[in-house]
Amino acid sequence: MHCAPAYSRPVDHIGGGEWAAIERIRALLPSPPANEIWIGDDAAAVAPPPAGPLLLAADLVVEGVHVDLALVGLDDLGWKAISVNVSDMAAMGGRPLHALVCVAGPPETDLGLLYTGIAAACQEYRCAVVGGDLSNAERLTVAVAVTGECPGGRPVLRSGARPGDYLVVTGGLGRSAAGLAALLHAATADGADGATGGAAAVAAGAEANIDAHRRPRARVSEGMVAAATGATAMIDVSDGMAMDVRHLAEASGVGVDLSTVPLDPFGSVTEEQALFGGEDYELLFATPDVDAVLDAFATEGLRAPIVIGRCTADPAQRRLRGGPLPEGGWEHRWAPAPR
Template identity: 45%
Template sequence: MREFEVIDRIRALLPSAPEGVILPIGDDCAVIEVGGERWVAAADMLVAGRHFREEWSSPGDVGFKAVAVNVSDVAAMGARPRFVLTSGGAPGSEVALGCFAGVAEACREFGVYPIGGDTTGSERLVVDVAILGSLEGRDFVARSGAGAGDVIAVSGELGAAAAGLLALERGVEGYERLKARHRRPEPRVEAGVAAAEVGMGAMIDLSDGLASDVRHVCERSGVGCRIDLGLLPVSPDVRELALKLGEDPERLAATGGEDFELLFCGPEAAVEKLGRVVGTPVTVIGEVLSEAKGVGFLKEGRAVPDLSGWDHFS
């Protein structure tokens, strides 16, 4: 089974959501109401050999990234991150302390307070972070709000983290900016908050890759879409490295994953306003269509088949 088939099976095991659960599992975060205020909640895990390699990511890098990827989930709901619980297993106390130093650094950078967690010994480093974020009176933005006629846009750039990973895997010297994008992602909190405030219809963070994540939005919203790969924001160093390694830059940007940028679906006016009010570039890359038209990717006017991103059980 693929990851989202597993999630569907888990969902089928659960009872009906109790009062106070506004949005249950299946989105970037759950939404709950406590004391008349709405909060978002999520958790994400990093496992050695699956999400990182110890030879090129320090324990501090891993701790920082574990917080950052959870902050990105909160941003994708239009919320602001507030508190984290961090648990981990490490092959020795020094590795554990190094990892939690990275957690503390990320918490300072993203304005999050660590309120607890658990530590234990394990053969390899594993870190799990649970996060709470506040909607601060805003409406949350789910994956299910895209409508035919909306435009599709992304924040920042695509493909940098995947290019950095390629450089690390293949022992390429230089390209330190790209390697850092893999080790220590930059979640787009302010862009997510602004997207909620301008009335964006749907949003998701690009963790598994554009090709997979836009499908999640379409499935939850009951729509189709077309993405023009020629419009993807790919930086010159990503393009240079991809071509040097015999990779197609646009395909890498569409499938690589771990960008932790945000994908937005909404009326053109809302997307234009978002681009004016946030410091991060916002690039239109496609449009939302009726469900009957499916999910398609184009390059130079021709269909590009077989695009998919990361799957945690593949």
């Protein structure tokens, strides 16, 4: 609710108001097909999936919590806001269809730059922005809700893994955390050495890790192939492998016996970054037939996934290379419930 007259504003006639901003945003995005209604009305009207359930996901990206705008651009924030939601679709074996994007931020926020990243991600994932909202706020927050569909007809849940299933990851982990570390190191060098220090401080080969942090990729094709080959449970690695494998195990009521931590082979990544860093958005899934998975990924021209262990019958078991699986990862903090 807008509380007039206390917060009323003069009508804008110079292009700095909300409606002018919406028109600029609309110009950055594709137009709807003839049978759908997107930006401009009180609600969007879109075609439902031809078959199977409608997937729904929502996520927030908050300045100072999920991104540091001293290290990444507004366009990177926009890209990430879409990617993290699309990754949730991928983790269900689905693909995205439509997005609603709500932006709250200071009046000086460069919406054009922000939406350049949003538009690029939506083009990458074939996900249309069909509506949203704009508001002023002290801190920039982008809230996105995405719809999706399951081409295979069924979503893959976290809760279907069975004892004996293999645990598989779609790629090496830790690059986002390593990229953030490289950016922080460069920023420290900037402060110590002047304007050119940051560029010199970025180690050779760190650019790929920095890109993984700035522009994470949702593994949509990998998720659909995993679902098609009989994945029994799946989750995206957003909070760190040590945390997310626990989420899958707890939901499925199984134990895990891991033989390896899948470090990214192309970057300088530590095991700690892979276990606890998060924001890799690779997919972790359980499957009874790992050979079928490897063959299907190869057939589709995808990177070979990495087998990291097995599910076990002891629901309390959390093992890594014969010892306890370390605890850690990302988790937001809230006040405990009153007693």
